[in-house]
Amino acid sequence: MLVAEHLKKYYGKHRGVEDVSFTIKPGEIYGLIGPNGAGKTTTIRIILGLLYKDSGTVKIGEHDIPKELNHVKNKIGYLPGEVNFYPEMRIKEFLKFNRNFYPQIESDYEKELVEFLNIDVEKKFKELSQGNKKKVGILQALVHKPKFLIMDEPTNGLDPLLQSKLYELLEKEREKGTIILFSSHVLTEVERLCQRVGVIKEGNLIKELAMKDIRKYTRKLVTLYGLKKPEKLSGYELVNHNGREFTFSINRTELRSFLNELVNLEFDDLLIRNPSLEESFMEFYAEGVEK
Numbered sequence: 001m002l003v004a005e006h007l008k009k010y011y012g013k014h015r016g017v018e019d020v021s022f023t024i025k026p027g028e029i030y031g032l033i034g035p036n037g038a039g040k041t042t043t044i045r046i047i048l049g050l051l052y053k054d055s056g057t058v059k060i061g062e063h064d065i066p067k068e069l070n071h072v073k074n075k076i077g078y079l080p081g082e083v084n085f086y087p088e089m090r091i092k093e094f095l096k097f098n099r100n101f102y103p104q105i106e107s108d109y110e111k112e113l114v115e116f117l118n119i120d121v122e123k124k125f126k127e128l129s130q131g132n133k134k135k136v137g138i139l140q141a142l143v144h145k146p147k148f149l150i151m152d153e154p155t156n157g158l159d160p161l162l163q164s165k166l167y168e169l170l171e172k173e174r175e176k177g178t179i180i181l182f183s184s185h186v187l188t189e190v191e192r193l194c195q196r197v198g199v200i201k202e203g204n205l206i207k208e209l210a211m212k213d214i215r216k217y218t219r220k221l222v223t224l225y226g227l228k229k230p231e232k233l234s235g236y237e238l239v240n241h242n243g244r245e246f247t248f249s250i251n252r253t254e255l256r257s258f259l260n261e262l263v264n265l266e267f268d269d270l271l272i273r274n275p276s277l278e279e280s281f282m283e284f285y286a287e288g289v290e291k
């Protein structure tokens with residue numbers, strides 16, 4: 001298990017996190033979701049023992065963090081939000097260097113990951129794009145087969161192909177029983193991957209959602225411009241209305257019937273988009289809403 005209880009951390013006067021608690025079980029991917037500045041990175045860095053907390057408890061397996069970090073260190077895999085290594089080092093040199101820290105690394109598995117992620121080991125770090133640096137970061141987080149995997153916004157800056165490769169890797173890890181913590185501000189990816197999600201607002205974990213609950217929040221916003229006869233759509237949730245511009249919030253199960261209705265309606269243009277995290281979680285994030 002990975003347990004965080006009542007984590008609190010201030011950077012001087014500035015709030016990092018106020019009160020964050022959750023528990024992750026083996027074989028579970030837990031998503032920590034919240035907008036920029038909500039406290040995801042602070043939480044992750046406390047859990048990894050990289051940052052001292054003001055109060056609260058962290059347990060990774062049996063071990064109290066940071067006190068007993070050394071007992072569990074080489075069972076943890078971590079992908080930071082920004083991957084930075086020695087700029088002059090070639091990837092193949094880095095892999096060798098990394099093996100010194102993790103005697104359990106199997107060269108066959110390392111090779112498998114290099115190939116799966118399509119990493120050019122001859123390149124130096126300074127020659128890599130952000131996306132390619134991230135690939136090396138993913139490899140480093142996974143190559144020693146950690147029991148605990150912690151990833152800070154792992155898909156940020158990844159192209160769609162690489163994103164789906166990462167999802168595949170995480171799914172495999174989950175099947176092996178790895179405990180996975182994953183932070184994100186993209187609702188659709190936590191919906192796809194996570195068994196449970198903790199919603200962070202201004203340093204507080206304000207809500208925990210199971211997968212079936214997350215689905216309720218993944219809606220499409222459909223804006224119709226120059227719509228005539230809007231009353232024909234009165235069965236759907238209208239979230240914004242400005243002259244002849246109408247925006248509806250449509251959940252997954254009603255999307256098909258909604259689109260069918262449109263066939264018989266007159267309008268000038270339409271836009272379908274995913275809502276931002278704040279829009280999806282309006283009921284939690286709206287100004288003045290307390291936990």
Ligand SMILES: Nc1ncnc2c1ncn2[C@@H]1O[C@H](COP(=O)(O)OP(=O)(O)OP(=O)(O)O)[C@@H](O)[C@H]1O
Nearest residue numbers: 011014015016034035036037038039040041042043
């Ligand atoms: N070193 C620091 N000094 C002062 N304040 C900090 C520091 N690091 C983070 N903070 C503040 O702590 C709060 C939480 O930041 P944190 O980086 O944990 O959020 P986040 O949810 O990970 O957001 P992001 O996605 O932008 O990284 C923010 O208000 C941030 O400004």
